[in-house]
Amino acid sequence: MNFQTLLVHGYGEADPSYNAVSLPIYLTTTYRQQKFCEHEKFTYSRGANPTRQYLESLIAQMEGGKFGFAFSSGMAASAAALAALHTGDRVLVTKNIYGGTLGLLTNFYSDFGLSYGFADTGNIEKLEEAFDEKTKAVFIETPSNPLLDVTDIEAVSALAHKHGAITIVDNTFLSPYLQRPLELGADIVVESATKFLSGHSDVIAGIAAVNDEKLAGKVGAFQRLAGGIAQPFDSYLIVRGIKTLGVRIDRQTENAGKIAVFLSKEPAVQKLYYPGLPDHPGYAVNRRQSKGPGSMLSFDLSPGYDTAAFFDSLELLAVGASLGSVETLVQHPATGSHSNFTPEQRREAGIGDRLVRISAGIEDSGDIIEDLRRAFAQSKGDNHA
Numbered sequence: 042m043n044f045q046t047l048l049v050h051g052y053g054e055a056d057p058s059y060n061a062v063s064l065p066i067y068l069t070t071t072y073r074q075q076k077f078c079e080h081e082k083f084t085y086s087r088g089a090n091p092t093r094q095y096l097e098s099l100i101a102q103m104e105g106g107k108f109g110f111a112f113s114s115g116m117a118a119s120a121a122a123l124a125a126l127h128t129g130d131r132v133l134v135t136k137n138i139y140g141g142t143l144g145l146l147t148n149f150y151s152d153f154g155l156s157y158g159f160a161d162t163g164n165i166e167k168l169e170e171a172f173d174e175k176t177k178a179v180f181i182e183t184p185s186n187p188l189l190d191v192t193d194i195e196a197v198s199a200l201a202h203k204h205g206a207i208t209i210v211d212n213t214f215l216s217p218y219l220q221r222p223l224e225l226g227a228d229i230v231v232e233s234a235t236k237f238l239s240g241h242s243d244v245i246a247g248i249a250a251v252n253d254e255k256l257a258g259k260v261g262a263f264q265r266l267a268g269g270i271a272q273p274f275d276s277y278l279i280v281r282g283i284k285t286l287g288v289r290i291d292r293q294t295e296n297a298g299k300i301a302v303f304l305s306k307e308p309a310v311q312k313l314y315y316p317g318l319p320d321h322p323g324y325a326v327n328r329r330q331s332k333g334p335g336s337m338l339s340f341d342l343s344p345g346y347d348t349a350a351f352f353d354s355l356e357l358l359a360v361g362a363s364l365g366s367v368e369t370l371v372q373h374p375a376t377g378s379h380s381n382f383t384p385e386q387r388r389e390a391g392i393g394d395r396l397v398r399i400s401a402g403i404e405d406s407g408d409i410i411e412d413l414r415r416a417f418a419q420s421k422g423d424n425h426a
């Protein structure tokens with residue numbers, strides 16, 4: 042089945058009972074035992090629920106994995122992936138990784154003896170130098186949040202395996218429509234389903250997919266026992282969002298390309314980060330391992346433009362957290378997604394105070410660009426109050 046068709050028709054029949062075309066929402070928490078201690082398929086909805094199970098089967102198929110999991114947030118999915126590690130292990134993480142992922146490591150897992158180190162995961166030689174005998178995982182984002190650095194998933198996975206470690210990929214920025222890390226050798230893929238999968242700024246959720254049975258056992262046990270499960274209604278909304286994932290991402294990527302061309306000529310932009318432009322250092326690798334550059338881009342505002350005035354001058358575009366939605370969203374990583382980093386960590390990762398991140402939506406690209414143009418003009422020099 043073609044991937045686009047899989048997105049719409051999903052895994053098997055949505056409703057074998059009544060042949061409903063859309064997925065039924067089973068709000069039940071429990072299931073009547075047929076006889077004392079005899080259950081049919083389901084026992085209790087923290088463990089498994091028909092609506093969530095349908096989504097989880099779809100996730101597995103989309104990611105090219107054997108096992109799929111749906112969580113209450115992207116963070117719950119990342120927490121489950123990291124829970125596959127042990128006390129004394131060390132994890133190497135992409136330098137500019139989502140701030141919440143760093144927060145998990147610094148606030149919780151470090152207390153349980155899991156250490157971490159930042160690495161330039163885009164540079165395989167440097168990454169190999171960063172390995173030591175305690176390194177049991179590499180956690181990468183590609184393209185990364187917020188600087189769109191690209192990491193070669195196949196090369197990192199091979200390197201990790203050579204050292205007896207696993208590779209975890211946060212695939213939030215591209216989604217399985219554009220990139221399937223498990224097929225490139227990664228061991229666990231996680232994603233914030235809050236973003237492209239649901240796509241309409243109305244669900245907080247996460248997913249994970251795995252091939253290895255032992256790893257799946259760990260991720261699944263964390264899901265069921267910590268209980269950070271996707272709820273039935275949210276599972277339904279994600280399945281609904283997935284039906285339009287392909288058409289949304291095609292349109293968002295087209296808009297991002299147009300925005301990138303505009304920004305590349307704009308004096309208000311000092312440096313542009315977009316892996317869809319041939320001069321981006323990760324262009325070739327991203328082209329090889331994915332079906333497209335996606336719709337996330339970032340830029341440094343030029344000196345002479347006021348950052349706060351730029352954000353406050355936007356009228357159409359929403360300034361706020363999150364990404365991957367039908368609306369274009371603009372965010373300030375230093376005070377938003379990466380406020381968990383210390384100023385020193387942000388400096389080392391290259392996340393400056395003038396960095397702006399854009400998630401291109403599906404609006405008319407001319408309207409998006411016009412709003413940016415106005416905000417640049419109003420934030421220039423003495424133009425702002």
Ligand SMILES: Cc1ncc(COP(=O)(O)O)c(C=O)c1O
Nearest residue numbers: 114115116139186213233235246
């Ligand atoms: C790359 C990335 N991973 C994970 C997350 C966490 O996802 P959630 O907010 O659904 O917990 C985010 C959230 O912004 C993200 O950008």
